[in-house]
Amino acid sequence: MPDVKNLGFGKYFSDHMFQLNYATSKGWHNGRITPYQPLAIDPAATVLHYGQALFEGMKCFRQTQGDLVLFRPEYNAMRLQNGADRLCMEAPPVEIMIEGIRQLVRVDQAWVPKERGSSLYLRPTLIGMEAFLGVRPASEYLFFVICSPVSSYYSEGADPIKIWVEDTFIRAAPGGLGATKAGANYAASLKAALVAKEKGYAQVLWQNVTHQSIEEVGTMNVFFVFENEIVTPALNGSILPGGVRDCVLKLLKHMGLPVTERELSMDEVRAAYQKGTLKEVFGTGTAAVISPVGELSSNSYKMVINEGVRGPIATELYNHITGIQYGEKEDIFGWVQKV
Numbered sequence: 287m288p289d290v291k292n293l294g295f296g297k298y299f300s301d302h303m304f305q306l307n308y309a310t311s312k313g314w315h316n317g318r319i320t321p322y323q324p325l326a327i328d329p330a331a332t333v334l335h336y337g338q339a340l341f342e343g344m345k346c347f348r349q350t351q352g353d354l355v356l357f358r359p360e361y362n363a364m365r366l367q368n369g370a371d372r373l374c375m376e377a378p379p380v381e382i383m384i385e386g387i388r389q390l391v392r393v394d395q396a397w398v399p400k401e402r403g404s405s406l407y408l409r410p411t412l413i414g415m416e417a418f419l420g421v422r423p424a425s426e427y428l429f430f431v432i433c434s435p436v437s438s439y440y441s442e443g444a445d446p447i448k449i450w451v452e453d454t455f456i457r458a459a460p461g462g463l464g465a466t467k468a469g470a471n472y473a474a475s476l477k478a479a480l481v482a483k484e485k486g487y488a489q490v491l492w493q494n495v496t497h498q499s500i501e502e503v504g505t506m507n508v509f510f511v512f513e514n515e516i517v518t519p520a521l522n523g524s525i526l527p528g529g530v531r532d533c534v535l536k537l538l539k540h541m542g543l544p545v546t547e548r549e550l551s552m553d554e555v556r557a558a559y560q561k562g563t564l565k566e567v568f569g570t571g572t573a574a575v576i577s578p579v580g581e582l583s584s585n586s587y588k589m590v591i592n593e594g595v596r597g598p599i600a601t602e603l604y605n606h607i608t609g610i611q612y613g614e615k616e617d618i619f620g621w622v623q624k625v
């Protein structure tokens with residue numbers, strides 16, 4: 287395995303992968319662990335033409351005491367099932383998905399890094415495999431899982447990131463695919479991310495179709511800490527229901543802090559900023575866990591949040607969640623599962 291300092295995110299892959307096939311006539315069959323290898327796909331496969339592609343992102347940690355654990359695997363397996371339903375795909379039963387992942391991690395356990403802040407990122411993926419050019423759901427699918435040892439997602443590491451408030455492009459719309467991890471959502475997001483990067487911003491803040499309410503930041507859910515309330519946009523069908531978002535909601539309630547899921551606009555955020563009642567902004571996601579936002583800017587304004595440094599709530603949440611992941615804090619919600 288490469289030196290942990292050079293891991294970055296998603297650059298290296300472990301030696302093996304899990305594969306499982308579906309055909310209408312056979313159901314799920316031929317589950318196997320194979321060497322990491324290219325796939326043979328018929329050029330007429332639905333994934334290549336009509337985007338029947340869905341994925342997940344989850345992590346395996348090597349805890350301080352040496353145990354290997356998966357973090358909330360059911361959450362990811364259920365989300366894949368929900369996404370498959372929206373995309374009219376077949377998804378493997380939750381137990382089979384998790385058992386495949388568990389066996390794969392056992393085989394490739396040497397690839398789980400031990401340094402704090404690093405982990406083995408798992409990428410379960412589901413694709414339509416039937417060779418047929420009519421537009422309808424495929425009758426054959428491949429579910430596979432690959433593993434990538436990772437450290438930090440952003441080059442900023444745990445430092446605050448700069449976010450561009452996107453007011454032209456949108457990522458998803460009500461009634462669309464935004465609540466799923468369909469590959470198509472990420473294709474739709476690339477243009478805005480590229481333009482933001484050229485301006486020196488790590489990612490964009492996505493708004494709804496009329497650009498009047500806040501949805502997500504980059505590939506993370508977003509939280510705003512105001513003086514008397516912590517707010518995250520309510521799930522509205524175009525926002526991805528993030529696993530870490532769910533952890534943060536549970537932890538904040540457990541800590542007795544006032545957290546609300548509701549609609550929120552940039553006008554409200556800017557007004558609070560001007561009054562001095564906007565204390566912190568942070569993104570939540572599997573890759574970076576908690577990512578503080580140090581700047582929110584658009585063509586007409588620039589807001590530096592909490593003087594551009596990580597705030598106390600983001601710090602507490604990061605320490606608490608990673609403490610549970612690495613086995614240093616009590617897992618009161620039952621989030622980790624031994625491999």
Ligand SMILES: Cc1ncc(COP(=O)(O)O)c(C=O)c1O
Pocket residue numbers: 343502504505506507526527528529530531570571572573
């Ligand atoms: C668009 C988007 N929003 C939010 C998230 C956060 O979800 P999770 O906390 O399950 O990683 C992700 C994925 O990581 C994402 O791709």
